[in-house]
Amino acid sequence: MIANDGSHSLLTLAIGLATVVVFMGVCMAISVRVQKLTVVDTAWPLGFVLVAVVSVFVTNAGDGMPAPQLLLLVLVTLWGLRLAAHLYHRNSGKDEDPRYAELAEADGRSFAQVALTRVFLPQGIAMFLVATPVMVGMNNLGVVGWLGWLGVVVWAVGLFFEAVGDWQLAQFKKDPDNKGKIMDQGLWRYTRHPNYFGDACVWAGIWLVAASSWAGVATVVSPIAMTIFLTKVTGAANNEKGMRKSKPGYDDYVRRTSGFIPLPPKKA
Template sequence: MPPPVSSHMSNDAWLVAIAGFEALVMSLAWAITLRPGHSGWIDAIWSGSVGLASVAVALDDGGIRPRALLVAGLVGIWALRLGGAIARRTASGGDDPRYVELRQRWGAAYAWRSFLLLMVQAACATALVVSVWAAARNPSPVWAWSDVAGSAVVLCGIGGEALADEQLRRFRAGRAHAGQVCDRGLWSVSRHPNYFCEWLVWSGLAVISIGPDGGRPAGWLGLIGPVLIYVLLVHVSGIPLLEAHMLRSRGAAYGRIQARISAFWPALPRRGERSSS
């Protein structure tokens, strides 16, 4: 469990406590994943640590308030769903293709470079907890329209990500689809619908944080979540690494998917035949 955040602690004190907790957790994740075949545990551990720290920060406010309960519940559902899904996939023998790509790129330097990467992830986790804090501590009267709208967006993101994962699992389970690239369901309108839905989760929390009129300066800290998630998934550790792996493993078949289907934002497929290879 993350260190308790006392209501008497200053904001700087709890920020240091959460940063230290995230650094410790990701150090343990690094030690676990040094062996090939275990890198899938990184995201499971990361999402769990963000969930635990976020719930602790949301609820530790000298008393339980409705909005704090709402935010803690939403983040708790997100962490359990995402972390559980990744853990089940990893336990069944799955490796994370992004770390496979990095292991091949970095070679003998993988150990120390992956440690630095996970420390960056710890810093990002801390920043996300700040955005949750901003949402949970919004003092405006409940229930504002922003609470309802933000909660709906978060739940759509969680549900959409679960649906995308299930569609991909079923596609891969079909013997007729061996070696093919999934372009069914949500995967027909985005090459990474799970990433888009992850962004929706943090965007919904930002709506709750900003509030009904945007008049609370601290509420805009909620934008840290969707901005950071977008940059990480679209430009840093998500799409670039995963697509490099897919191009190497699927070749021209994935190239055709790239030519037809939007990378992140859902959109109608560009003209072309449905992929069959």
């Protein structure tokens, strides 16, 4: 295990929390102004990049950037910017996502109240929890060991599934002949949610990089929380609820295709 200044990690967490609060507050103000909750989709990955950059300034004493710090900054930035660009392109010029529209209509309160209590506050809390390995890991000193490089491999597998899965789905939707059909090709043949599986791997990999110190090990809440969010809360569960309503034959796709971890499809 490499060294980590525990007291400095607490300072980084405190400043990281303030960063999340300010960032999500600004994004909520934009959301209320344009009357679209979908703003939070693009804000989500950009928030992690901002936390990583702020954490670098907090932890860097001007004596050069330690290897673990540089590695975490690169991993988070590559993941965050790619996902933000994808989500912005997907949502740009379109109406409110049906899931958010249904949420706003069913709640019965003002748009601003729904934005705060149902979207930006819970996602801000989730962002802080998931980003803990980034903030704590920025205080790791020394070289990147075998555990850190294992984390890079897991991160790379995750980025592959997430990026390729998103690209394959976008190409599928471009074909007008596929309207109303179920995407069950490419990576989507082996898991119903390659992008969510990839996201979980990305954050498991980032945690492994931070786990080179005991303080980093304690941030295991990050990959656990992310996986729960993706499978049980805002990710797969919410997505499949809408898919069952809009896609005939989706139940058959569910029966033959793994819900999360990529596996060979079952015979019909």
